[in-house]
Amino acid sequence: MATTVTTNTRERVRGTNTSLGGPRAGGNGGRRGPNGSNGGAPHGGAGPQHYRIGMWMAVASIAMLFAALTSAYVMRAGGSGWDDIQLPSLLWVSTGLIIASSVTIEVARRALRRDEPATYKRWLTISLLLGLGFLISQVLAWRQLVAQGIYLASNPHSSFFYLLTGLHGLHLLGGLLGLSFLLWRTSRTLRDASQQAVQKRRALADAAGIYWHFMDGLWVYLFALLFLWR
Amino acid sequence: MGRVFGALLWLITLLTVWMFVSKKWWLPPAITEHGPAYDRQFMLSITIVGIAFAGAQIALGYMLWRYGARRDDSTRGIYSHGNNRVEMLCAGITFVIFVVMAVFGQTVWASLHFHDAPPGSAQIHVVAQQFQWNFHYPGADGMFGHTDPAKIKDAELNFVGLDETEPAAKDDQVVPVLVVPINRDVELLMTSKDVTHDLWVPELRFKQDVVPGLNIKVHFKPVKTGRFELACAELCGQLHFKMKSFLIVVPEADYQALLQMPQAQFQARITELNKQPLGLPGQVY
Amino acid sequence: MSEAVPMPETHAPAAHGGAVHHHGPPTSFIRKYIFSIDHKVIGIQYLLLAMFSVFIGMVMSVLMRMNLTWPAKHWPLLAKIFPLGAPDGVMTPEFYLSLVTMHGTMMVFFVLTTAPQGGFGNYFLPIQIGAEDMAFPVLNMLSFWVTFVGLVVLVSAIFVESSAAFSISLNAKSALAKFAAKYLGGGGTGTLGPIGGWTGYPPLSALGQSAGPGQGAGVTLWITSIAIFCVASLLGALNFITTLLNMRTRGMSLMRMPLTCWSWFTTAILALLSFPVLLAGGILLLLDRHAGTSFFIPGNLVVSDKLVTEHAGGSPILWQHLFWFFGHPEVYIAILPGMGATSHILSTFARKPIFGYRAMVFAMFAIGLLGFFVWGHHMFLSGMSPYSGMAFSVLTLTIGVPSAIKTFNWLGTLWGGRIRFTVPMLFAIGFVSLFVAGGITGLVLGQTSLDLSMHDTYFVLGHFHLVMGVAAIFGMFAGVYFWFPKMFGRMMNDKLGYIHFWPTFIGVYAIFIPMHVMGLVGMPRRYSSFTEYTFLNKTHPLVMFVTIAVIVTAFTQIIFFFNFFWSLFKGKPAGDNPWEATTLEWAIPSPPPHDNFAGNVPTVYRGAYEFAVPDAPDDYVMQHTPDITVANVPARMAEEGGESAGNGHNGHH
Ligand code: HEA
Ligand code: HEA
Ligand code: CUA
Numbered sequence A: 001m002a003t004t005v006t007t008n009t010r011e012r013v014r015g016t017n018t019s020l021g022g023p024r025a026g027g028n029g030g031r032r033g034p035n036g037s038n039g040g041a042p043h044g045g046a047g048p049q050h051y052r053i054g055m056w057m058a059v060a061s062i063a064m065l066f067a068a069l070t071s072a073y074v075m076r077a078g079g080s081g082w083d084d085i086q087l088p089s090l091l092w093v094s095t096g097l098i099i100a101s102s103v104t105i106e107v108a109r110r111a112l113r114r115d116e117p118a119t120y121k122r123w124l125t126i127s128l129l130l131g132l133g134f135l136i137s138q139v140l141a142w143r144q145l146v147a148q149g150i151y152l153a154s155n156p157h158s159s160f161f162y163l164l165t166g167l168h169g170l171h172l173l174g175g176l177l178g179l180s181f182l183l184w185r186t187s188r189t190l191r192d193a194s195q196q197a198v199q200k201r202r203a204l205a206d207a208a209g210i211y212w213h214f215m216d217g218l219w220v221y222l223f224a225l226l227f228l229w230r
Numbered sequence B: 001m002g003r004v005f006g007a008l009l010w011l012i013t014l015l016t017v018w019m020f021v022s023k024k025w026w027l028p029p030a031i032t033e034h035g036p037a038y039d040r041q042f043m044l045s046i047t048i049v050g051i052a053f054a055g056a057q058i059a060l061g062y063m064l065w066r067y068g069a070r071r072d073d074s075t076r077g078i079y080s081h082g083n084n085r086v087e088m089l090c091a092g093i094t095f096v097i098f099v100v101m102a103v104f105g106q107t108v109w110a111s112l113h114f115h116d117a118p119p120g121s122a123q124i125h126v127v128a129q130q131f132q133w134n135f136h137y138p139g140a141d142g143m144f145g146h147t148d149p150a151k152i153k154d155a156e157l158n159f160v161g162l163d164e165t166e167p168a169a170k171d172d173q174v175v176p177v178l179v180v181p182i183n184r185d186v187e188l189l190m191t192s193k194d195v196t197h198d199l200w201v202p203e204l205r206f207k208q209d210v211v212p213g214l215n216i217k218v219h220f221k222p223v224k225t226g227r228f229e230l231a232c233a234e235l236c237g238q239l240h241f242k243m244k245s246f247l248i249v250v251p252e253a254d255y256q257a258l259l260q261m262p263q264a265q266f267q268a269r270i271t272e273l274n275k276q277p278l279g280l281p282g283q284v285y
Numbered sequence C: 001m002s003e004a005v006p007m008p009e010t011h012a013p014a015a016h017g018g019a020v021h022h023h024g025p026p027t028s029f030i031r032k033y034i035f036s037i038d039h040k041v042i043g044i045q046y047l048l049l050a051m052f053s054v055f056i057g058m059v060m061s062v063l064m065r066m067n068l069t070w071p072a073k074h075w076p077l078l079a080k081i082f083p084l085g086a087p088d089g090v091m092t093p094e095f096y097l098s099l100v101t102m103h104g105t106m107m108v109f110f111v112l113t114t115a116p117q118g119g120f121g122n123y124f125l126p127i128q129i130g131a132e133d134m135a136f137p138v139l140n141m142l143s144f145w146v147t148f149v150g151l152v153v154l155v156s157a158i159f160v161e162s163s164a165a166f167s168i169s170l171n172a173k174s175a176l177a178k179f180a181a182k183y184l185g186g187g188g189t190g191t192l193g194p195i196g197g198w199t200g201y202p203p204l205s206a207l208g209q210s211a212g213p214g215q216g217a218g219v220t221l222w223i224t225s226i227a228i229f230c231v232a233s234l235l236g237a238l239n240f241i242t243t244l245l246n247m248r249t250r251g252m253s254l255m256r257m258p259l260t261c262w263s264w265f266t267t268a269i270l271a272l273l274s275f276p277v278l279l280a281g282g283i284l285l286l287l288d289r290h291a292g293t294s295f296f297i298p299g300n301l302v303v304s305d306k307l308v309t310e311h312a313g314g315s316p317i318l319w320q321h322l323f324w325f326f327g328h329p330e331v332y333i334a335i336l337p338g339m340g341a342t343s344h345i346l347s348t349f350a351r352k353p354i355f356g357y358r359a360m361v362f363a364m365f366a367i368g369l370l371g372f373f374v375w376g377h378h379m380f381l382s383g384m385s386p387y388s389g390m391a392f393s394v395l396t397l398t399i400g401v402p403s404a405i406k407t408f409n410w411l412g413t414l415w416g417g418r419i420r421f422t423v424p425m426l427f428a429i430g431f432v433s434l435f436v437a438g439g440i441t442g443l444v445l446g447q448t449s450l451d452l453s454m455h456d457t458y459f460v461l462g463h464f465h466l467v468m469g470v471a472a473i474f475g476m477f478a479g480v481y482f483w484f485p486k487m488f489g490r491m492m493n494d495k496l497g498y499i500h501f502w503p504t505f506i507g508v509y510a511i512f513i514p515m516h517v518m519g520l521v522g523m524p525r526r527y528s529s530f531t532e533y534t535f536l537n538k539t540h541p542l543v544m545f546v547t548i549a550v551i552v553t554a555f556t557q558i559i560f561f562f563n564f565f566w567s568l569f570k571g572k573p574a575g576d577n578p579w580e581a582t583t584l585e586w587a588i589p590s591p592p593p594h595d596n597f598a599g600n601v602p603t604v605y606r607g608a609y610e611f612a613v614p615d616a617p618d619d620y621v622m623q624h625t626p627d628i629t630v631a632n633v634p635a636r637m638a639e640e641g642g643e644s645a646g647n648g649h650n651g652h653h
C-alpha cells in the first residue's frame, strides 16, 4: 500500500503564519509571494510585519536594560550613603509633555489607518515637537539640580537620577531621529498609493507608535521609581 | 573508523576514571568537623557523575562501534522519530537523581551557614588587603578594640586601624598567621580593606570571599592539629598568587595561653608555632 | 490515505505580478565584501573575525601554559617582543594575568558569541528557512561592524597597557598611549591589557591605577569594548528573531525547522534578554571609574595604604549579580548553536531522523529558560545570603535534566543508524563526548556544599573548558567542515581533516581532564605561579603533562587553518549536496547565488530530518521535494508513537 507523503493546503498556509499575531495580524498575513518574500521591500523580502516584530524585540531589550538598572537601584538604595535629592519640579512638566506626545502619536497613527496622510503628518509633527519639548525640559531639570549643587557623583540617588534620565533621554533622542526620518520619508513617498507602500507606511507608523508609547510608559515608571522608592 | 573511535572513547573513559580512582591527586585530609560529611558528599557525587560519564561514553562508543555504515551497504537505518516513553523514563530517572543530589548537596552548607556560631566560639577578625592577611585577636580581655579606617597606616604597622589609646584595643594583637584552637568553633569576622579576596585552606573544606564593605561571619570547627597553607582564592591583583599565610590549629590550652601573652611574646610564640612542619603531625606533605 | 493531495507549485517570481523587485548583487568591491548587506558575506565576516580572535586567544593560552610550567625559564624571544611584560624573557605576574583576562574575553565574546551565531546563524538561518536575506539587512551589517569596533577597542587595550612593553612599535600606538594616559586613566603598565579576569570584579576593576598594574586605561577600554559588543549582539538578536518569526517560506512550520534554526532562535532570545543587563553593569562600572559615582565601590577603602574618600556605600556584589545574570545565559549562548549544529550533523551522517525532535526543541527552551534563574551558582561564596545560595543550587541541578534529554536523544539518533564517519561527523560526535564530560562536573560545582571547596580552583577550569573551551569549539569545527562546501563551493580536504581531528580530540582530553584533579588538590585559578605553595608540588608533573598536550594540540590547529585557506582555492568542487542532506541549504548551488534561491524560493513539505524513509528512492528526502511515494509509512509511524506526528508528516490524518 502506498501513501503520498506531502502536506495538504491547509497545513501549508498555517505553516506560513505561525508568526506573532496570527494570519491576518498587521495586514500582512497571506500576502507572501510564492518566492517566500512578502511585501515589497527591496532586499530579500523585508516586509511590513518585520517592523512591528523588530520593534517589540527592541522594546524587550531596552526593558531589560532598565530592569537591570532598577534592580541595581533597589539594591543600592538598601546600602549606605543614600541621600534623597529634591526632584526638580520641572519633571512634572516633562511628564505632561511626554504623555501628551503619546496621545498625539496615537492620533497620528490612527489618521494613517483612516488614510488621512495630511492629518497624519500634522500630528506626527506635533508629537515630534512635544518630544523635543520633553528633552528640553529634562535638560532644564538637570540644570535646576546643578544649580543646587547636585551632581552625578554627589550621592547614589543623584547618580541614579542622572543615569536613568540620561539613558532615557538618549533613547528618546533616538526616537526623535526616527520620527524625523519618518516625517521626511512620508513627505517623499506619500504619493505612492500602491498597496505595498501603504502597508509599509502603516507598519512604520505602528513601529514608531510602539516605541513612543514605550518611552512614555518608561518615563512614567522611572519617575515613579525615583520619586517613590527611597 | 567507527571501531577505532569507539575504542578510543572507551580508552579515554578508562584513563579518566583512573585519574580519579587512583587518588594520586586527591583532596588533602580534612581537618574540620564538617570535613568527613563533605568528603562523603563529594564521593557520592563524583561516583554518580562518574557512572553517568562512563555510561554515556561507553554507550556512545558502542553506537560508533556497532552502527558504522559498511561499504556498499545499501540497507537503511531504522526509520524512527523517537519514543516518548523512553524519553520520559530517562528524563524522570535523571530528574530524581539530580534532585536527590541537590538535596543532599545542601547539608554541609546548611550546617555551616544556616546558623550563627555557637556561643563560646573563638572569635578572630580577618582583614584582607593586597597582598597580605591580617588576623586580629582580642587579647586577654576577649574584647576587640574599635577599628577606624582613617587610622590605618601600613607604614606604622597599624594594618587594621586600631586606636592604641582605647582600653579594649590595648591588648589586641594583629598577626599575619591564623592560629585557632582545636575542638571549638572558630568564628571569623571577615572584611577587606581594598578589593575582594578569598580565604582558602584546602584542608578546611571551606572557602569564603572576603568582600570590602561587608562584614562576613563564618564559622567552622577544626578537629585536628597541624599547620596548613592558607591561600587567596579570589583574583585581587598582581600578587594574588603570593597572598599566602598559614593556618595553625593548636590545643585549647595553648590557644588560651597564647591569648594571655603580651605583644612581644605573642609574636614570638606565633613565629615559633609557624616553624612546625606543614600538614598534620607526622604527615608526609 | 489518499486525501493528501500532491500540490504542484509554481516557483516563478513572475507569478506574483512582479511586485517584488530583486536588486542585483552589488558590484563594487566595498559594497560586496566590506560593507555588504548580504547575510552570507556578513556570516563569513563573522567567521573570519572569530578565527582571528581564536588564534590570538590560543597563542595567549600557550604563553600562559609556558609561564605556569617553566616559571623561571628565560625565553629570549619573549624578551624581544615584550620587553616590559617579560623582562629577561620571564613573564611578570601582571603580564600573565593580562593574558588570562584577554584570553577569556576574546574566547567568550569574540569567538563563541560570534562564529556560532553571527557566523553560521547569519549564513544559514535565512537559507534554511527559505528566506532571501535577514529581516533587516542593514542592521545586520551594522551589528557586524559594531562587533568589529568592539574587537578593535579590545585589541587597543593591549596597546595602551603595554605602551613601551610591546616593542613592535606603531606610530599610532604612542598617540594612543598618550590619549589613554590623558583621558582614560593612564596606561603603559607593561601588561597586555587589564588584569581583572574576564569577570572584571570591582572594586579591583573600578579603583584605577591605585589598585596596581593593569588597572589603568586598559580596563576602561575593556569595559567599553564589552559595552559595544553588547549593543552589537542586541542588534543581531533582534534581527534573528524577526527573521525567524516572519520570513519562513511556505510550509516551513516551526516544527519543521532544522534544529539549528531552533538553536539560533533560542540563543537570540537569550542574547536579547541578557546582554542589556551586562550593558547596564558596564555603564555603571564606567561611571564608577570615571565619574566618581559609587555603585560598586564601598566606602572607607584603604588602597595602597591610602584612604579612599571619593567613594561610599557601593556594593561589589551588585556587579556580580549583574555580570552573572548575563554570564550564565551567555554560556548557553555559547553552547546552544553548537548543540543545534551537532543535532543537525549527527542526524545527517547517521542517516536517521533525529530522535525526539520535539523533545530536543523543548529541552533547548528549557535550558534557555532555566538558564536565567541559576546565575547565583557563580556566587555561592560571594557573601550572598546562604538561603538564596541553596535555591540557586537546586535550580542549577535541575538544568541538567534537559541537557540529559539532549544527550539521550543524540545517542538515540546514532542508534540503529548507518553512520558515515566524515570529518564533520567526527567533530559532532566529539561534541557529544566532551559536552557530557564537561557538563557532569557542573553538577558537582552546582552543589553549594561542594562548591565550598571547588570554587575558583582548576576543577572549575576543567569544567568550563570541556563544555565551552572545547565542546562548543567542536561544534564550530563541525560546522566549518560541514558547511564549508556550501559556503565556498569546494570541499575541505578530508585527509587533513582527519589528521586535525584525532590529535585535537585526544589532546583536549589530555589537557582538561588533568585540570580537574589539580583542582581536587586545591590549585587556585588565576595564579601566575604555583611555586609558592608546598601543597601544589605534587601537581607539577601534571602541569608539565598538560602543557605538552597544549603545545601539541595548538600546533595541530595549524593544520586546520591551512586546510581552510588551501581548500578555498584548491578544494574539490563540491556540488550542490555533497553530504546528501535534506535541508534547504542543500537545495541550492554552492556557493548560493546572491539572493539564495535565484527567485525560486522552495516550498517545504516535511520535517528537516527525513533520512532512511522506507521505500523512498534515496535514503533521504529533502524538505522541498514535493511528493514521493512511500510505502507503509503510516503503519510505521503508528508504531513509533506520537513523536513523528509532530514532525510535520501530514501524510495521513
Ligand atoms: C558552554 C558553557 C557552559 C555550559 C554548557 C555549562 C554548563 C553547566 N555549568 Fe558551568 N561554567 C561555565 C560554562 C558552562 N557551564 C563557565 C565559563 C564557568 C566559569 C566562569 C568563571 O568563573 O570564569 C562555569 C562555572 C560553573 C559553576 C561555578 C563554579 C564556581 O566558580 O565555583 C557552576 C556551579 O554550579 C556551573 C554549573 C554548571 C551546570 C550545572 C551546567 C549544566 O548545564 C550541565 C548540564 C550537562 C550535563 C549534566 C551532562 C549531560 C547529562 C547526562 C549525560 C545525563 C546523565 C547524567 C547523570 C545521571 C549525572 N558552572
Ligand atoms: C571558548 C573559550 C575558551 C577556549 C577555546 C579556551 C582554550 C584554551 N584555554 Fe582557556 N579560558 C577561557 C576560555 C577558553 N579557553 C576562559 C573564559 C578562561 C577564564 C579567564 C579568567 O579566569 O578570567 C580561561 C582560562 C584559561 C586558563 C586559566 C588561567 C588561570 O586561571 O590562571 C588556562 C590555563 O591553562 C587556559 C588554557 C587554555 C588552553 C590551553 C586552551 C586551548 O588553547 C586548547 C586548544 C585549543 C583549541 C582546541 C581550540 C582551537 C580552535 C580553533 C582553531 C577554532 C577555529 C575557528 C573556527 C572553527 C571558526 N584557559
Ligand atoms: Cu588576595 Cu587574591
Ligand SMILES: [Cu+2]
Residues within 6 Å of the ligand: C327, C328, C331, C374, C375, C377, C378
Ligand atoms: Cu553558570
